Amino acid sequence: MNSPLSGRSPRVIVVGAGPVGLTAALTLARAGVAVTVLERSPELGSHSLATTFHPATLDLLAGLGVAEPLITGGTLVDRLQWRTCRGRVLAEMNMGLLTGMTDHPFRLHADQGRLLTLLERELARHRHAQLRLVCAADAITDTGAQVHIHAGGQWEAADYAIAADGAHSTIRSLLGVPLAATPYPTQALRVLTDTPLQQRLPGLAPLTYLQDRTLSCSLRQLPDHWQLVFRLPLTKDPSPATPHPTQRRPSRAAVTALTRQALPGFGKNLRILDAHSYRLARGVVPSLRHGRVFFAGDAAHLTSTAGGLNMNAGLQEAAELGEILAAVLSGGLPDAALDGWATRRRRILLQAVIPRAEAQVAGVQDRDRHRRRPAVTRLRAIAADPAATRDYLAKASLLDTISPPIGHT
Numbered sequence: 001m002n003s004p005l006s007g008r009s010p011r012v013i014v015v016g017a018g019p020v021g022l023t024a025a026l027t028l029a030r031a032g033v034a035v036t037v038l039e040r041s042p043e044l045g046s047h048s049l050a051t052t053f054h055p056a057t058l059d060l061l062a063g064l065g066v067a068e069p070l071i072t073g074g075t076l077v078d079r080l081q082w083r084t085c086r087g088r089v090l091a092e093m094n095m096g097l098l099t100g101m102t103d104h105p106f107r108l109h110a111d112q113g114r115l116l117t118l119l120e121r122e123l124a125r126h127r128h129a130q131l132r133l134v135c136a137a138d139a140i141t142d143t144g145a146q147v148h149i150h151a152g153g154q155w156e157a158a159d160y161a162i163a164a165d166g167a168h169s170t171i172r173s174l175l176g177v178p179l180a181a182t183p184y185p186t187q188a189l190r191v192l193t194d195t196p197l198q199q200r201l202p203g204l205a206p207l208t209y210l211q212d213r214t215l216s217c218s219l220r221q222l223p224d225h226w227q228l229v230f231r232l233p234l235t236k237d238p239s240p241a242t243p244h245p246t247q248r249r250p251s252r253a254a255v256t257a258l259t260r261q262a263l264p265g266f267g268k269n270l271r272i273l274d275a276h277s278y279r280l281a282r283g284v285v286p287s288l289r290h291g292r293v294f295f296a297g298d299a300a301h302l303t304s305t306a307g308g309l310n311m312n313a314g315l316q317e318a319a320e321l322g323e324i325l326a327a328v329l330s331g332g333l334p335d336a337a338l339d340g341w342a343t344r345r346r347r348i349l350l351q352a353v354i355p356r357a358e359a360q361v362a363g364v365q366d367r368d369r370h371r372r373r374p375a376v377t378r379l380r381a382i383a384a385d386p387a388a389t390r391d392y393l394a395k396a397s398l399l400d401t402i403s404p405p406i407g408h409t
């Protein structure tokens with residue numbers, strides 16, 4: 001068990017025990033920094049959203065001691081496939097081409113909630129780390145020398161704070177930090193089925209993009225079910241442009257019509273467990289640093305769910321922030337290293353994460369086949385060239401955005 005840094009014990013408060021907050025907290029705790037996580041809910045992860053874990057993320061989670069059990073309970077994605085709804089394979093890419101660039105040359109489909117359980121368990125091993133549930137942060141003051149946060153009826157002081165309190169971040173509102181969310185013109189519909197699709201569709205990859213003349217849908221295999229994610233035009237919707245997820249339950253008839261179009265061979269044999277549609281938006285805070293407060297995860301950025309990038313990017317920035325903060329608190333790095341983190345990670349969001357998620361929706365996952373066709377042609381050329389495939393997969397996996405060694409921000 002680690003012990004706090006010697007001398008004055010530097011402290012960080014993390015607001016929000018989602019995947020991003022817990023990753024930051026565990027990174028700090030492992031470095032010996034006393035850390036308190038404030039979570040407003042009585043339990044972790046009441047709604048579970050993300051399922052895609054990219055290779056770079058698995059590498060960082062391995063460093064935190066949680067990758068192995070996550071992998072054991074998930075589905076390994078060894079290849080990506082694009083096929084028509086009638087079963088013609090258009091292209092396939094083997095994730096194994098990433099061998100040598102990562103210890104985990106595959107994607108993982110696993111439950112975001114499972115990650116929370118594993119991170120919480122690891123965090124509990126550090127006596128200088130505390131997780132306080134039912135403790136909503138509702139006021140914050142930055143004195144310049146310390147941050148004071150009011151939660152659960154009392155004020156608490158720390159050297160720094162990390163706002164990882166999600167898309168509707170209270171800390172962002174309290175500090176007046178804007179996140180202008182621009183809604184996307186499409187929404188996502190996620191349908192869950194426990195029908196084993198792989199048994200009826202030979203050669204189906206655990207991650208498959210299905211297409212026909214008017215439809216685009218991705219199929220994701222999890223250990224006990226499949227998820228079908230459709231991109232649909234926004235229907236008339238009276239709600240204002242709030243950050244995602246804005247969840248709605250679509251009509252059964254609409255879901256049935258779509259699933260029959262995507263999987264014509266199944267007819268009534270597709271058992272639907274659940275379906276939700278989500279409005280999606282893009283946006284990034286003007287700076288990931290506001291004095292002694294840092295924004296990470298959905299509190300800092302939103303993008304399309306296509307490509308499964310937003311949480312993965314959040315975990316990367318949280319782990320990197322934790323390492324740099326620990327080094328600053330121990331006197332190993334100057335405070336300016338934190339500015340470097342904020343600038344670098346914002347650039348990654350704007351230049352890599354958001355454009356790559358959007359390129360999926362406007363490219364090979366476009367519903368309009370006339371716009372999609374050139375993207376599919378390009379994709380087939382890439383799939384035919386191992387070096388180009390490796391580059392494509394590395395970028396889609398955010399392997400090129402991982403943190404440089406400490407001190408090189």
Ligand SMILES: Cc1cc2nc3c(=O)[nH]c(=O)nc-3n(C[C@H](O)[C@H](O)[C@H](O)COP(=O)(O)OP(=O)(O)OC[C@H]3O[C@@H](n4cnc5c(N)ncnc54)[C@H](O)[C@@H]3O)c2cc1C
Pocket residue numbers: 015016017018019020021038039040041045049050051052053112135136137138164165166167169170171190244245278296297298299305307308309310311312313314
């Ligand atoms: C349908 C869907 C599918 C997705 N799939 C993927 C995917 O496959 N891959 C991917 O990378 N991303 C995916 N995402 C995005 C991903 O779910 C989010 O990026 C991720 O949950 C962000 O984690 P977070 O920790 O920043 O925020 P959250 O998970 O929202 O956690 C924030 C936490 O802060 C707490 N909190 C809020 N306010 C306060 C307060 N005032 N005081 C204390 N605590 C507070 C909340 O209770 C919550 O526990 C998906 C999103 C959706 C909608």
